[in-house]
Amino acid sequence: MIRRLAWVLVAAVPAAFLAVFFVWPALSLVTRGFHDGESWTLAGLAAVAGSRRTWDALVFTLATASAATAITVALGVVGAYVLYRLRFRGQSWLRGLVTVPFVLPTVVVGIAFSGPHPVAGIVLAMVFFNYSVVVRTVGALWIRLDPRQAQAATALGASPRQVALSVTLPSLGPAVASAAALVFLFCASGFGIVMTLGRGQYHTIETEIWFQTTQVLNLTAAAALSIAQVVVVTVSLWLTNAWQRRSQAALKLMPETSSTSAPVWGRDWPALLLTGVVILGLLVVPLAGLVLRSLRVRGAWSLDGYRRLLDEELVGAISTSLVTATGAAAIAVGLGMLVALTASRRPHSRTGRSWLHALETVYMLPLGVSAVTVGFGYLITLNRPPLDLRSSVVLIPIAQAVVALPLVVRTLLPTLRAISPRQIQAAQVLGASPLRVLGTIELPALGRGFGLALGFAFATSLGEFGATTFLARPDNPTLPVLIYRLFSRPTGDNYAMALAASVVLALLTAAVMVAAEQARPREVESW
């Protein structure tokens, strides 16, 4: 009984944080949409539900997010094979490189993908952003898959294709499901890509919420759209969780290095070729284009963009970004550890287990809810002492921590779930107290995921723009905000500076991710 109470207390801290800095603000803003000043009304909801624009936005959101998720998963699974199952020099650098797009400002990505038809550009940019999510999640499981099952199938006469389809791919199910869920959430709530590439002609639920909230202050419409968004997100999480649990059944995981092999051209050429083309065409070319453009000023090669950036606010913006990201990462990892510890309990009762699954889902929600809703929600909720934080410097790291928390939880949970129940039972039989089990088995396991979780939280916060931009901010901008400012200044020479600042951000992120990659524990199998 006391033990259960202790866990409730542990769970209460992150729950309180999420309640105050996510649920309450978002809910308050949505509630305003259903209250016309005097009484409750559903008239607004009916109007929005009857508007063609809403349905167009909903269909466009689902269609682009599904298409992008399908393509990303297909390419990413092959990429995971090459980057994790094979073994070659420079691999960890490539793993770091594929993560860079994940945190690039969308305006930069928009310029890189502005060539093709807007819809194709939007889908391609979504794939560009999320490729690494699939590669990392699936790769980290694949590297530890027991190779003997596949070997047995081969010995019994199965063709390589049969082995892949009936042995390997099904075993990867949980990771694929988890990755697909994340990618779908990122795509369905992606604001910047559709804003920059949609030319104002294509709308998703997210850009509609932005338009209705920030440009015309039609909170009724925004509220109805927010509810639609939460429904979409919850349904997709529920579906992927069910898929994940069904496929998670009987996996035997091995130490990481046991099953990798050097590439064999005769066997691996399709995978190598496809991944080479994807990395080159989808990642290297746009990123190299960014670097090249940052070195062109008025049609000539020049370092002027970088030079002037140094004069300007670069140092200040980097230090603001680093301070903010440190704060956000500290909050996200601190709370993420508590969430992971709670969610990794193994209750005997069915209700206990379903509560924990629900808990996991709730902590994913911030990824799928509009930053506009949360940002505007802060304005009307955090406006009274002791929580008058509206224009305080602490609000930005807090908002970024809300966004980073889901990734942290997804990084830490597998390290705890990988602990064999028998190890814990053995400790208990030998008389270890629950605290002792926590201290000698669980916390050290958690510690191994710490570096990677910190890296993800830090990088997410470094690149975060959506939530930051809708808050009342102090005058000193973070790097992404500075980039946005430079891009919107109406003179040509700021363009080179904006691109140079984007390169700096990309390098900073890549450095963080390569460092996190080095600190990656053996147990991490998914985000």
Place this chain on the structure above:
Amino acid sequence: MTLRASAALAAAAALTLAACGQPAAEETTDEAPTGLTVVSHESFVMPDELKEQFAEETGLDVTYTTLADTGSMVNQLILTKDSPLGDVVFGIDNTFASRALGEGIIAGDELTEIDFGDVCVNADLAWFDEQGLPLPETLDDLTDPQYRDLFVTPSPASSSPGLAFLFATVGAKGDGWLDYWRELEANGTLVVSGWTEAYNVEFTAGEGQGDRPLVLSYSTSPAWTIGDDGESTTTALLDTCFRQTEYAGVLEGAANPEGAQQFVDFLLSPEFQATIPENMYMYPADTSVELPEEWVRFAPLSDAPIELGSEEIDANRERWIQEWTEAIG
């Protein structure tokens, strides 16, 4: 640098507090009589020397707060009018002025003009010279087949200069504005997301050296495209301009209305007005202020910008954007 470092330290200290679960004891400067909170949009720039000068002259401890774009800023101020975000606001423009006043967020309904500028079609002079084509002059010329596939504009639905151009077409064409857009579309007009994409990616004289020699930009843009011979390589078509005016005002319910008024007055001082062209790319409201030389030569204002009333804009903004999206999108 020392200032920044100490600010960073203060931020870190505040973070530690927050991380421990204790709400940081924020000093609510807007409640202290010596404090002043300035609210502005992203493009507001005041040089550090002037910030110091204002603080010294008034003895006020000033906090500068930035919100996103003009539209978001005005709507956030409306949403928070019961407990205002600050004491004084800069950056409400003529397209949002009527809404701001109608919602009663400005004390005494008094908005003071601080700066203004024109949004106009720009042309690449060298390109037209090479092709031997005469420069277009009016909105109607843009639908002339000889200028087919030459014009690029940011979208009215996602860009503020793009929306200004939509207002220009409504002002010039009245009820026929949407037909005009259909003609533009039929004549190969390219619509992109934002100003950067239009000017620096698609425009022939922009950084990206694209293939469209006509672009929607600002009347001041030619001052930044000066070639080796000292002449500008681009020009603004002054019969296609829409004028944007930016205002400052004391917020209703301000904790320090006197300080707020002092700030508005400071924005009108010759010292601050003189910094507007270099930092905000707008013309100072005080016309006696000397302009940069390139502006005098290459960035003339339109004599007759296309007019459209603030009330009419506010009443129809959403409908126009929706109609535009349905017809063109």
